[in-house]
Amino acid sequence: MADPLLSRRWPAGRVEEVRSETADATTLVIRPGHGWRPAHRAGQYVPVGVRIDGVLHWRTYSLTSPPGRPGDPFTLTVRALPDGHVSRYLAHRLHPGEVLRLGPAQGDFQLPDPPPRRLLLFTAGIGITPVMAMLRDLADNGRLAEGTDVLLVHSAPDPARTVFGPELRSMAEDLPWFRLHEHHTRAGARPAGHLAPEQLPALCPDWRERDTWACGPVALLESAERLWGEEGLAERLHTERFRPVPLLPSGTTDSAAPGVPVHFAASGVETAAGTGTPLLHVGEAAGVAMPSGCRMGICYSCVSPLLHGRVRDLRTGEVHGEPGDLIQTCVSAASGPVALDL
């Protein structure tokens, strides 16, 4: 019981190795404990819980290793975001031996089995991660049909900042079925700028005949969806977003009402609130069945999961909260648009 890796209730894994990929991207080799459901599929992601200063933070990361046997170590590759508290910790401060909580592998950004013969992979930046697992899987398992052709169009700032660059290049050299097109947005004297899906037909003339898996920044995915949609090919395009679209208060509130929009998701209520009014009062005034007890911040009967936004603790003035946090509605006020799961 002393070993967190034995827990079935709270699956966990131990970091065995920390490998630097680029200046700001790091691969973690993790050996899962017994409680972790085995056998992920290439392209899936896994929720990772890491304790920083005593507080457990959850983020999801794509698995970058091909599926192994149950209990085998797997890898994640994390890029430190400039203001990413968690990603910077994982990429720069984590040491081998540390234990991370794990959620089950999930997501249906996967290749079918058997994979299609003609395949386009379209990625940018750290969006390469789920696709890397797919490529490693394809390279591993020898179940490719005769005449398979896989084209990866990948955009990154420059060769040095291309995560998995050397491995991708050597795969392109060694594997007859794999071709790589690297697009560098900031390399050389005349930076090429961002890769637009409109440039694709030139890079891959038969793109309409291919099934495409795309992963990268939201803007890239949105323009890809537009292009495929216009051609009536939407179902040939599979996309993966790193973050689910945040549930924003829709902003359809009575514009005369003062304050910031507050959304009670489970009750479907939209209202507006002053930044000094406890959310408990805001909800009650709007007719939401709000749980409550002491109404003064001591009993924790009024807690609700925060879906979006940040709140102000009316006792300390501190602004805090990230999606999933339980907040005490009786002593918390909206500090901007807020959505609660009530």
Added chain:
Amino acid sequence: MSTALSTEPVLPDPPGAPSRGTDTEALGRELDRIRADVLARRGAEDARYIHTVVAVHRRLEIAGRAALAVSLLPPAWLAGTAALSTAKILENLELGHNIMHGQWDWMRDPAIHSTTWEWDNPTPAYAWKHTHNHIHHTWTNVVGRDRDLGFTVLRMSKDQPWHPFHLFQPVLAALGAPLFEWMAALYDLEADAVLQRRKPLRAFLRDTANTVRKGARQAAKDYLLFPLLAGPSAVPCLLGNLTANTVRSLWAHTVIFCGHFPDGVRSFTEEEIENETRGQWYLRQVLGSANIEGGTVFHVLTGNLSHQIEHHLFPDLPSNRYAEIAPRVREVLTAHGIPYTTGPLLKQYASTWARICRMALPNLHRATQSRPQGEKAA
């Protein structure tokens, strides 16, 4: 300045109440500063503390259960019963009580969270959280509002009406101590609230069903499952489990009664707390609580409820910080002329029992004479 809550003792209940005119708003600000300081420093060290307690509890429980499985051997019985009793005490006070207060919610760890914790106790967590966190901590020592003031059967304040039935209360209190966990489960059902129409009958029946289910599971675990697993050691194992539960009950009862009933602790009337400000609420928490002095191990075993005053001021701060802030709290209170009731366990325990016995009798001393006729006038 305080208005609603007079700092004069309403009755000679406790001696040494603060002088009139305590600046409760300044008091509130000073106590808020202590709270903010702890929040600012709360972090990895606190997390390590609670994880250590969890680990120690697990090991003690496993060791205790293992030893009781072979408890035909007397030394194994002794060691197993001691380990299991200690494990149950830790689980009840330092873990269950404090986790369900939300003291560790900031770690965002679902394994140690007020919304998910279910304790080794016949009373379901949700029922306890309602009567304890909400009712007791909001209305601390207010006659007629805080059901913990006498736990609905004992008369613990002169402001409570006397009934001949109270003559039996020393016996009742003595019987209640070894059965405390079961008494608490009964108490959390709030049958009295149903009679007063404060709780719907339907809710009462639902809670009763839940408590019966939880209690049955608890009893089955300690008095059936583990004894059966112990095979030839079944009977000593059962006796060991019974002893551990009784020890835990006696200990919890002692700690909890010493937190609010020794000499020096005040009770309040509903009139007194009308329009209470935050500062006045703080003042009432202090005047309504008492500490017990002791060493570190003692504090951990009481779930840090030996720092009852600090706990009532800041029920959701991590328990390991109470000892650290206690000198500061005491300093602030002393500066405001507010008494800080504390003493060694034996003294607090004796004076608690003295009160139980004293209150069994009607208000004999003409002590009440200082109060004008008609309580409302006070």
